[in-house]
Amino acid sequence: MPYTPHTQEDVQTMLAQIGIEDESELFAAVPEALRAKSFNLAEGQSEFEVFETFKALAAKNDTAKTCFIGGGYYDHIIPAAVDALSMRSEFYTAYTPYQAEASQGTLQALYEYQSMICNLSGMEATNASMYDGGTAMAEAALMAVRITRKKKILIDSGVNPIYSKIVKTYLAYHDLEVICLDVTGDQSSMDVALIDESVAGYIFQNPNFFGSLEDYSAIVDALHEAKALAIMSAYPIALGLIKTPGEMDVDIYCGDGQSLGNYLGFGGPSFGILATKEKYIRNLPGRIVGMTDDKAGKRAYVLTLQAREQHIRRNKATSNICSNQNLMALRATIFLSLLGKEGFKALAEQNYHKANYLKEELAKIEKIKIYNQNPTFNEFVIDVPMTSEQFLSQMREKGFFAGLKLDALYENFDNRVLISVTEKRTKAQLDAFVASVKELV
Amino acid sequence: MSATVFEKSHIGRCGVKLPKSEIKHAKALDDSLLRHSDLGLPQLSEFDVVRHFTNLSKKNFSIDANFYPLGSCTMKYNPKVQERAAGLDGFANLHPHHITNEDTDAMQGALEMLKILEDDLVEITGMDAFTLTPEAGAHGEMSGIMIIGAYHKKKGNKKRYVIVPDSSHGTNPASAAMVDYEVITVKSGANGDMDIDAFKAVMSDEVAAVMMTVPNTLGLFNPKIKEICDIAHAHDALMYYDGANLNAILGFIRPGDIGFDVVHLNLHKTFATPHGGGGPGAGPVGVKKELIAFLPDLRVGYEKEKGYCLLPQSPVSIGKVAPFFGNFMVLLRALVYMQTLGKEGMINVSKKAVLNANYILARLKEHLDAPFDTFCMHECVLSAATLAKEYHVRALDIAKYLLDFGFHAPTIYFPLIVKEAIMIEPTESENIDTIDEFCDTIIEAIALAKTNPKAFEDYPKTLPICRADETKAARSLNIRWQER
Numbered sequence: 001m002p003y004t005p006h007t008q009e010d011v012q013t014m015l016a017q018i019g020i021e022d023e024s025e026l027f028a029a030v031p032e033a034l035r036a037k038s039f040n041l042a043e044g045q046s047e048f049e050v051f052e053t054f055k056a057l058a059a060k061n062d063t064a065k066t067c068f069i070g071g072g073y074y075d076h077i078i079p080a081a082v083d084a085l086s087m088r089s090e091f092y093t094a095y096t097p098y099q100a101e102a103s104q105g106t107l108q109a110l111y112e113y114q115s116m117i118c119n120l121s122g123m124e125a126t127n128a129s130m131y132d133g134g135t136a137m138a139e140a141a142l143m144a145v146r147i148t149r150k151k152k153i154l155i156d157s158g159v160n161p162i163y164s165k166i167v168k169t170y171l172a173y174h175d176l177e178v179i180c181l182d183v184t185g186d187q188s189s190m191d192v193a194l195i196d197e198s199v200a201g202y203i204f205q206n207p208n209f210f211g212s213l214e215d216y217s218a219i220v221d222a223l224h225e226a227k228a229l230a231i232m233s234a235y236p237i238a239l240g241l242i243k244t245p246g247e248m249d250v251d252i253y254c255g256d257g258q259s260l261g262n263y264l265g266f267g268g269p270s271f272g273i274l275a276t277k278e279k280y281i282r283n284l285p286g287r288i289v290g291m292t293d294d295k296a297g298k299r300a301y302v303l304t305l306q307a308r309e310q311h312i313r314r315n316k317a318t319s320n321i322c323s324n325q326n327l328m329a330l331r332a333t334i335f336l337s338l339l340g341k342e343g344f345k346a347l348a349e350q351n352y353h354k355a356n357y358l359k360e361e362l363a364k365i366e367k368i369k370i371y372n373q374n375p376t377f378n379e380f381v382i383d384v385p386m387t388s389e390q391f392l393s394q395m396r397e398k399g400f401f402a403g404l405k406l407d408a409l410y411e412n413f414d415n416r417v418l419i420s421v422t423e424k425r426t427k428a429q430l431d432a433f434v435a436s437v438k439e440l441v
Numbered sequence: 442m443s444a445t446v447f448e449k450s451h452i453g454r455c456g457v458k459l460p461k462s463e464i465k466h467a468k469a470l471d472d473s474l475l476r477h478s479d480l481g482l483p484q485l486s487e488f489d490v491v492r493h494f495t496n497l498s499k500k501n502f503s504i505d506a507n508f509y510p511l512g513s514c515t516m517k518y519n520p521k522v523q524e525r526a527a528g529l530d531g532f533a534n535l536h537p538h539h540i541t542n543e544d545t546d547a548m549q550g551a552l553e554m555l556k557i558l559e560d561d562l563v564e565i566t567g568m569d570a571f572t573l574t575p576e577a578g579a580h581g582e583m584s585g586i587m588i589i590g591a592y593h594k595k596k597g598n599k600k601r602y603v604i605v606p607d608s609s610h611g612t613n614p615a616s617a618a619m620v621d622y623e624v625i626t627v628k629s630g631a632n633g634d635m636d637i638d639a640f641k642a643v644m645s646d647e648v649a650a651v652m653m654t655v656p657n658t659l660g661l662f663n664p665k666i667k668e669i670c671d672i673a674h675a676h677d678a679l680m681y682y683d684g685a686n687l688n689a690i691l692g693f694i695r696p697g698d699i700g701f702d703v704v705h706l707n708l709h710k711t712f713a714t715p716h717g718g719g720g721p722g723a724g725p726v727g728v729k730k731e732l733i734a735f736l737p738d739l740r741v742g743y744e745k746e747k748g749y750c751l752l753p754q755s756p757v758s759i760g761k762v763a764p765f766f767g768n769f770m771v772l773l774r775a776l777v778y779m780q781t782l783g784k785e786g787m788i789n790v791s792k793k794a795v796l797n798a799n800y801i802l803a804r805l806k807e808h809l810d811a812p813f814d815t816f817c818m819h820e821c822v823l824s825a826a827t828l829a830k831e832y833h834v835r836a837l838d839i840a841k842y843l844l845d846f847g848f849h850a851p852t853i854y855f856p857l858i859v860k861e862a863i864m865i866e867p868t869e870s871e872n873i874d875t876i877d878e879f880c881d882t883i884i885e886a887i888a889l890a891k892t893n894p895k896a897f898e899d900y901p902k903t904l905p906i907c908r909a910d911e912t913k914a915a916r917s918l919n920i921r922w923q924e925r
Contacts, residue, residue: 001786001789002520002781003517003518003520003781003786003790003870004789004793004869004870005870005871005873006793006796006872006873010872014796014799014800014873015796017800017803017804018796018799018800018802018803018816019803023792023795023796025816026792026795026796026799026816026818027693027795028816029661029662029664029815029818030662030664030690030693030694033667034666034667034694034698034699035693035694035698036567036692036693037698038564038567038695039565039695039784039787039788040564040784041561041564041565041779041783041784041787042780042783042784043783043784043785044780044781044782044784044785044786045780045781045783046781047520047522050522050526050777050781051522051526053780054526054529054532054554055529056550057531057550057551057554058526058529058531058532058550059531059550060531060549060550060553061531061535061547061548061549061551062535062539062546062547062548063530067536069539069542070538071538071541072764073536073537075534075536077457077459077460079456079457079487081487081491084491085490085491085495085498087524088494088498089503089505089506089715090498090499090501090503090505091498091501091503091717091718092503092519092715092717092718093503093504093715093716094501094502094503094504094718095504095509095511095514095716095718095719096514096716096718096719097719099840099844099849100906100911101841101844101901101904101905101906101907101909102501102502102507102844102850102901103501103502103718104443104497104501104905104906105497105498105499105500105501106501106719108443108445108497109497111445111920111921111922112445112446112447112922114920114921115445115447115481116481116482118921119479119480119481119482119921120480120482122478124921125921126920126921128719129720131576131577131763131767131768132576132763132764133764134761134763135576135762135763162761162764163764165738165760166760166761166763166764168760169587169737169759169760169761169762170619170762172587172759172760173587173590173619173620173621174621213470214474215473215474217473239476240476240480241475241476242470242474242476243473243474243475243477244476244478247476247477247478263533263534263770264533264534264535264536265527265533265535265769265770266532266535266536266537266548266551266765266769266770267537267540267764267765267766267767267769268576268721268764268765268766268767268769268770268771269576269720269721269769269770269771281918281920289920290919290920291914291919291920292909292910292911292913292914292919293909293910293913294906294907294908294909295909295910296907298443298906298907299443299906300443300906300909300910301909302909302911302914304911304914304915304918305915305918309611310579310611310612310614311610311611313611314611314614314615314624315614315617315618315624316618317611317615317618319619320579320580320582320612320615320616320619321577322577322578322579323576323578323579323709323716323719323720323722324577324720324721325576325717325720325721326717326718326719326720326721327715327717327718327720327721328717328720328721330717330718333446334494336482337446337456337482337483337485337493337494338456338457338485338487338490339455339456339457339482340450340456340457340483340484341479341480341481341482341483341484343455343456343457343459344480345480346459347459350459350460350462352467352470353462353464353467354462354464356467357464357465360467375470375471375474392542392544396544401536401547404538404541404542405541405542405543408542408543409541423459423460423462424460426460426461426463427461427462427463427464
């Protein structure tokens with residue numbers, strides 16, 4: 001058994017110390033009637049055999065086509081140093097840093113993570129990560145309810161519809177009202193007339209799920225006037241270029257961190273970002289790292305404000321979250337350190353320019369219509385002269401995952417496809433994409 | 442040495458060269474849409490970054506370098522082949538929106554992997570079906586309680602309460618509260634089990650669920666568990682099994698056979714996926730037949746013509762608790778481990794985990810207080826109460842002393858019902874030499890406590906920091922780097 005070290009001799013020594021003859025005596029407390037009725041599993045295999053099985057499974061997945069699918073999960077560059085550093089077993093085989101003296105590496109990295117997320121978003125406080133962008137949004141909605149003591153959450157028409165569903169699941173058990181605004185186009189369908197004293201929070205996304213950009217500052221002001229909170233979701237790469245949650249004075253920023261140095265991995269693990277204003281920090285769920293001194297006056301990092309958390313406060317905690325996505329947040333910290341101020345800005349700009357180049361080239365094709373009226377960052381929606389299903393399957397034959405079929409998420413979107421372009425796409429790939437679309441239509 | 446990455450920044454450095462961009466630039470965005478504030482990211486070369494994080498990593502204890510006997514956390518060895526499998530291009534670079542696109546051809550391998558895992562978890566626990574979506578143990582608990590809530594709603598049951606024993610993990614009451622149930626805490630009896638009379642006294646038709654950890658957080662198996670299940674079921678309350686301690690019972694007990702209706706597993710514990718300094722984990726939830734319809738979206742099915750496919754969402758499903766299949770790559774690592782062990786390997790895991798814990802108990806029970814005079818399962822709870830009373834050396838002091846000798850501290854002050862608790866879970870991975878050294882070090886600490894208790898004020902002495910000022914951390918909050 002490669003993962004259990006016990007020799008026969010070890011077992012005998014241990015049994016003698018315990019004062020028993022056989023290991024089975026240790027299970028005597030379990031009555032025979034409660035023993036497992038079945039345990040019909042396959043025999044164990046060698047590492048080699050198991051790896052062969054997984055190689056065969058991996059080969060049944062298709063990652064070979066040029067990817068234009070986005071929708072919250074993006075095919076960005078991941079520098080080799082992100083893998084090399086995050087795969088150091090001192091990081092990835094460590095546990096939650098409850099013993100600060102033995103966890104300064106993890107704690108300092110998380111403090112740096114918190115600092116970078118605050119700087120990137122213009123917010124004042126954040127935690128050491130949530131599970132993903134969707135659950136972070138749900139926790140943001142619950143925060144707004146706790147802070148305002150009001151019961152209505154408005155979700156904008158441009159919010160990722162998968163995230164809206166998660167928010168609805170989380171809020172369904174409390175006496176709360178969740179209203180999703182109807183889609184009326186690529187822009188937000190928010191109307192300030194909807195903001196009254198009953199609103200706890202309004203959730204919007206920028207760039208929204210259709211890729212469109214807007215300035216929500218006026219809506220945020222109207223929300224504050226009504227003592228409601230503004231909750232903004234944003235894809236962090238976009239924040240290298242676009243107006244930040246802080247610049248729009250939003251109260252809670254949430255998002256998914258996959259794009260910051262994490263693999264697509266069929267959706268997980270990524271991590272959730274949840275950031276807020278300092279005055280709301282006691283309502284923030286999750287772990288928070290703070291800088292302090294040790295007894296000798298040396299700089300030290302610890303988990304702080306733990307009285308908000310489940311292991312101290314139990315059913316009165318701000319959330320039940322315990323495990324988070326620390327390793328993925330570490331990857332983001334390394335990713336952001338590598339790109340730095342200049343590199344990150346250039347990365348965001350490259351996404352913007354490449355995607356808009358493709359959008360303009362596709363717009364020149366007579367039978368393709370661009371759905372977006374608003375400017376877009378690195379995603380946009382096209383109307384194709386066939387069903388989106390037909391379009392995607394024919395593009396697959398030409399070697400492309402050409403985008404996201406929107407009819408699974410929206411009504412009357414049968415011929416709409418969301419297309420995403422990252423810095424990884426070359427001009428040659430973009431031109432080949434345009435040529436293939438021309439042939440199809 | 443502990444300078445932040447921001448303090449190492451120099452204007453003009455960059456650690457990444459971006460791909461070429463040979464296209465004509467698009468027209469600039471309107472000023473009202475643009476960022477005007479500084480990005481505030483540090484500027485370093487690749488090598489600067491590598492050295493910074495490599496040096497940070499050296500300031501961590503980790504399972505690969507240190508014995509980590511954290512009770513209830515099951516810090517066992519994480520086999521390296523998991524990382525090799527997770528690195529396969531067909532998994533690492535697989536886009537989750539193939540699910541939305543219903544492009545099952547592109548993801549046959551991923552769906553097959555998930556189905557194999559679900560079937561194995563069903564057999565291991567004796568449940569009828571699993572959702573693989575929840576992303577951590579607590580997330581699984583919340584999902585499980587939502588499923589219970591949906592069940593009662595469908596039946597028109599009026600339920601207000603969830604019962605938890607006072608030895609439970611903090612996540613249990615917190616998860617019940619996430620689903621808006623009121624929590625009733627039942628105290629433990631002298632034997633460490635939930636007091637059955639106290640339980641009966643609070644049980645009523647208004648109880649939605651009883652959440653139990655088996656073996657409990659004292660590392661003990663409750664022989665009255667069947668009786669508790671029967672009483673709960675008589676009131677149409679459902680039995681919830683917190684699977685955090687599943688490592689003790691693989692192949693010996695199945696929650697489904699005992700009468701539990703819902704169970705969550707912490708794959709990062711029992712099935713050895715690396716915990717990454719606090720996450721990720723994965724918290725699949727298993728249910729009995731009557732509850733399958735309430736499971737969250739998404740689930741994998743198999744059809745002869747189409748192969749592996751996605752099952753349509755049930756009309757009474759609790760909905761989505763996470764995007765897609767949660768922490769897919771964690772699920773994958775767990776299955777790698779499970780297939781390597783197989784049936785006999787898994788049974789052996791529990792046998793050796795229990796053997797190791799009892800060996801530690803046997804070696805230490807003369808030196809510390811042993812609150813329960815019985816064998817334990819996979820972890821043992823001892824107490825420093827006498828030491829604290831007679832010499833003012835507390836569980837925390839012993840914990841900090843151990844750090845200096847390269848041992849991660851055990852869990853201390855949990856479960857809350859044992860004074861000065863020291864909860865040790867060695868797991869099956871550790872060999873007798875390490876365990877002996879650990880026990881010897883504790884015995885030495887106790888000897889020191891009796892002769893020079895003041896010495897404990899200074900531990901740890903050899904780590905990057907000595908004891909941190911947590912009061913200052915909370916009072917003058919500094920949670921992000923700001924140029925001063």
